[in-house]
Amino acid sequence: MSPRVESSGGNEKQNRKCSASTKSHSSTRQSPVGEKKMSAMQEISPHVRNMKQLQYAVLAKRASRIKEELRQGVRKPFKELIEVCWGDPHRGGVKPLTFVQQVLAGCVYPQLVDSDKLPVDVRQRAELLLKGCAGGSVGSYTATRGIPEIVHRISEFITSRDGGAPSHPENIYISPGSQWSLMNVLNVLVDGEASPRTGVLTPRPCYLSSNLSMVGLGAVTVPYDLCEERGWELRVEELHGALESAKGVCRPVALYVINPGNPTGHVQSRESMQEVIRFVSEKRLFLLADEVYQDCVYGEQSEFLSYKRVLMEMGPPLSDTVELASFHSASKGFMGECGLRGGYVELVNLDPAVMKCIYKLFSTDSCAPVLGQFALDLLAKPPQPGDPSYPLYREETQHIRSMLVRNVKRVFEVVNGLPGLCCQPVEGGAFAFPRLHLPPEAIQRAEEMGMQPDVFYCTRLLEEAGVFVSPGCEYEPKKGTYHFRFCIMVPEEVMEELLRRLSSFHTQFMKDFS
Structure with missing residues (x-):
């Protein structure tokens, strides 16, 4: 019997059960709309059903609740959440490029092009x-x-x-x-x-x-x-x-x-x-x-x-x-x-x-x-030397590049100085991917809670230090290895606070499970 037929049979049993229930409880009758929804569920592609559940989604829900609790004045060891699970520089606090924002503004609101509020090369573009x-x-x-x-x-x-x-x-x-x-x-x-x-x-x-x-x-x-x-x-x-x-x-x-x-x-x-x-x-x-x-x-x-x-x-x-x-x-x-x-x-x-x-x-x-x-x-085709917008564009892009170089250096220094953590040199991209060497007790506790060990670690990091990173299991690393990923495209002061919190949390975590 095919999986679809098996699924259909199970729904028929459920429908008969619902039908019997309506004899005494008419308010629970299945509506035609509900029947259509059930039918649609049966037609979902098996390939889509095979897509794994993201552990990140569970962490994201908890992060949203923590932010709401902070807004409501709930006391926590931190005043705000540091979210570095995304590859989203602007969300992380990196300032958008002025030239890009100005050109887009002129395109969305063409009246700006006819004014003198924008540089001439922006208006021309x-x-x-x-x-x-x-x-x-x-x-x-x-x-x-x-x-x-x-x-x-x-x-x-x-x-x-x-x-x-x-x-x-x-x-x-x-x-x-x-x-x-x-x-x-x-x-x-x-x-x-x-x-x-x-x-x-x-x-x-x-x-x-x-x-x-x-x-x-x-x-x-x-x-x-x-x-x-x-x-x-x-x-x-x-x-x-x-x-x-x-x-x-x-x-x-x-x-x-x-x-x-x-x-x-x-x-x-x-x-x-x-x-x-x-x-x-x-x-x-x-x-x-x-x-x-x-x-x-x-x-x-x-x-x-x-x-x-x-x-x-x-x-x-x-x-x-x-x-x-x-x-x-x-x-x-x-x-x-x-x-x-x-x-x-x-x-x-x-x-x-x-x-x-x-x-x-x-x-x-x-x-x-x-x-x-x-x-x-x-x-x-960004601004070129001689264009009015070029000096600021060059200054902003050079600032981001310098910020990344310094962040990469700091991540390598701090992470590799912590016991049970190591990180390969980051040569490019937007992320660091440190490896966790977790104590057996931590792995056992994670298994008892029905979690992947790196999900357990990332959950504790979120709850206790207010740092939201992605568990390495989402990226399907080599079996038996544990990691987490975090974005390095953030302002230097954010990176320093992140590393401070990570160091404090990780040191205590290793003590707790050693």
Whole structure:
């Protein structure tokens, strides 16, 4: 009997029970609307049902209650919550870039463009962007790929970033965030009804939204371990091992990489990327490159190189045959405009028939939010030397970069000075991902409470120190290891207070369970 039939039978029993009850209690009669809701529940995709429950959601509810209790004057060991579970710089207290906010303001309220309240280059940029909108309004639909002029400027940005390797506007799609683009590409790659099922090689640990998206579409995620002891390095032998483990389970069609890493903060070297490219070519896999933190690289020996650039510089036949999707976003990096929902994907070496399918998928969304498209344009072409807005723009971006460098240094110093905690150097991205070496008593207590050990730790950290971080189990790290993730894109005074609270809490926690 199929699971759906079993589910249906259980509901019939429940319906008969309800029916009998209505003979004496007419007020409890199941309404037609209620019956429709029950029917809809039965029709939920089994792939969606397979998506795991997020432990983070439980912590988020408790964090909301704690904030409300603080507002009501409930006495706690802290006066306010420090929320660093998100990759949201503005939420964390980082000031938005003035140039970006001014241009967007002029676009939303064009009367500002006709006044002298904004710098001249801001007004010119707002006028230019509005000319690309039907009716000169941000409230109008745009072309499926995005406003053509913006798509063209993104292609110029990619060409410049990649040392002159050409980028073609017809291969670029703007979407409501990079994850949206990833979902559309996966929709083409993944056959949820196939037997064997479609597989995607994913890093372990991995950004949780990506894994959830794949599972929701019916894919099997095939993890390959990043080497924590070597700074979360991606080793090609792990890719071979993952592919071997998939035999008899699924048919892998793609490899997903995150560079700079989330949650790890690792930045890949050119040699590592070349090995990955040779691997996907040999195994005939589609390469999915999540590169949304490409602007945030601060390791002394680290440099961001896009997979597109490395592939093109390797030359034929690889540069002509390896299929690649590269993702970027205005939500991450120094811009940090998460709420505007603007991302893009560049597609390389795809068959024209596949490109038609992708166009159809993006067409179903009408278009990405216009303000998100504008944010991408400002990312692709920021103020240049000589522009009135350039001095302030440079000052603000340099301040954020310096802040991140100092935060990374402090996190490494403090965390690695605490017993039972260690953190690999953070070379890029927006997060630190320390490892917890928990005492056996703490692990036992967590099991008694029905919690993952790192969830137990993060819950105590939230309750006792007012610091909201994400438990490492959400990112599916190597079995038997415990971690937590927190955002480092916060003002330095916030980071210092966070580290002070973490140090005090962790010291007491280890005493309690030693």
